[in-house]
Amino acid sequence: MQDRGFNHPLGSEITPIGVYLDRRRWMQGAAAGAATVALPAAAVAQGARPGKLAALPSARSNVAGAVVMEKATSYNDVTTYNNYYEFGTDKSDPARAAGSLKTRPWAVAVEGEVRKPGVFDIESLLKLSPMEERIYRLRCVEGWSMVIPWVGWSLADLIKRVEPTGNAKFVQFVTLADRAQMPGLSSPVLNWPYTEALRLDEAMHPLTLLAFGLYGEVLPNQNGAPVRLVVPWKYGFKSGKSIVKIRFVEKQPTTSWEQAASEEYGFYSNVNPQVDHPRWSQATERRIGEDGLFAKKRRTLMFNGYGAQVAPLYAGMDLKRFF
Numbered sequence: 458m459q460d461r462g463f464n465h466p467l468g469s470e471i472t473p474i475g476v477y478l479d480r481r482r483w484m485q486g487a488a489a490g491a492a493t494v495a496l497p498a499a500a501v502a503q504g505a506r507p508g509k510l511a512a513l514p515s516a517r518s519n520v521a522g523a524v525v526m527e528k529a530t531s532y533n534d535v536t537t538y539n540n541y542y543e544f545g546t547d548k549s550d551p552a553r554a555a556g557s558l559k560t561r562p563w564a565v566a567v568e569g570e571v572r573k574p575g576v577f578d579i580e581s582l583l584k585l586s587p588m589e590e591r592i593y594r595l596r597c598v599e600g601w602s603m604v605i606p607w608v609g610w611s612l613a614d615l616i617k618r619v620e621p622t623g624n625a626k627f628v629q630f631v632t633l634a635d636r637a638q639m640p641g642l643s644s645p646v647l648n649w650p651y652t653e654a655l656r657l658d659e660a661m662h663p664l665t666l667l668a669f670g671l672y673g674e675v676l677p678n679q680n681g682a683p684v685r686l687v688v689p690w691k692y693g694f695k696s697g698k699s700i701v702k703i704r705f706v707e708k709q710p711t712t713s714w715e716q717a718a719s720e721e722y723g724f725y726s727n728v729n730p731q732v733d734h735p736r737w738s739q740a741t742e743r744r745i746g747e748d749g750l751f752a753k754k755r756r757t758l759m760f761n762g763y764g765a766q767v768a769p770l771y772a773g774m775d776l777k778r779f780f
């Protein structure tokens with residue numbers, strides 16, 4: 458399991474009883490050879506719906522490695538400690554400023570090297586595949602992490618639908634860039650629109666999630682409403698928010714972060730405790746919500762703990778060179 462070798466949990470992380478029971482049933486199900494056990498997603502979310510936004514019902518994930526057996530970061534921390542530079546560079550800026558983002562109507566254009574390009578409106582995307590809840594770690598390159606119950610489905614479901622051609626080697630993700638809605642665009646801190654990209658096989662990996670919600674509700678604007686990417690084995694910036702375009706291309710695209718500082722942010726950006734950022738170590742991380750006097754730093758795991766699922770994608774690659 459991906460958690461082997463992880464830091465011994467702190468007292469504050471002792472599993473709530475409902476989650477413990479849920480986990481036991483899950484393991485019994487796994488032992489019986491069942492792929493899934495039908496349980497309400499709320500049992501997994503380690504707490505009730507916050508009741509702030511519209512509900513987004515989901516089933517428990519079928520994807521191996523999707524469930525992290527750690528205490529979820531509180532909804533309050535997940536939604537008030539954000540990176541979303543289109544709304545400012547302070548962690549508190551997006552929660553304060555992202556109210557101006559209009560998430561309806563919304564459409565995602567899928568184009569480039571695909572046989573079936575098209576424009577998908579958000580309503581059709583919400584119905585494209587069954588919603589699953591997946592608890593993933595999110596590890597920022599800055600050295601902090603969270604555990605978040607996301608709601609969405611594997612990006613692969615959309616990719617199969619549009620039928621990539623043999624020339625499709627990379628997938629680019631483009632965030633909305635509208636000065637009227639996004640005050641941060643007046644600063645040249647990044648090249649707008651924010652773009653990210655994955656290799657096609659990374660994008661097709663079942664762990665790669667197109668997320669529409671968290672904590673059983675639609676995404677708050679500051680977390681990338683109405684639709685964002687979550688790539689759990691890579692540093693957080695690979696997970697683009699508020700996506701309006703998905704483009705299939707032959708050549709490796711440069712990303713906004715590479716354009717800003719290519720020595721610091723490589724294309725791959727796999728979470729890797731052995732490859733430090735040029736200005737700081739990546740060996741440990743601070744879990745948001747564990748900021749007390751006695752909070753220990755956590756050891757960062759190779760591929761953020763998802764190595765059993767994703768290491769084969771990088772077999773034979775020098776991950777110091779392709780950082």
Ligand SMILES: Nc1nc2c(c(=O)[nH]1)N[C@H]1C(S)=C(S)[C@@H](COP(=O)(O)O)O[C@H]1N2
Pocket residue numbers: 535538539540541542543595596597598632651679680681692693694695696697698699
């Ligand atoms: N469009 C856009 N997407 C973005 C960012 C951003 O500034 N703009 N920040 C990235 C970074 S650095 C991180 S760590 C995650 C943070 O996601 P969260 O705020 O939902 O925790 O979003 C990523 N996606």
Ligand SMILES: [Mo]
Pocket residue numbers: 540596597598599692693694
């Ligand atoms: Mo980040």
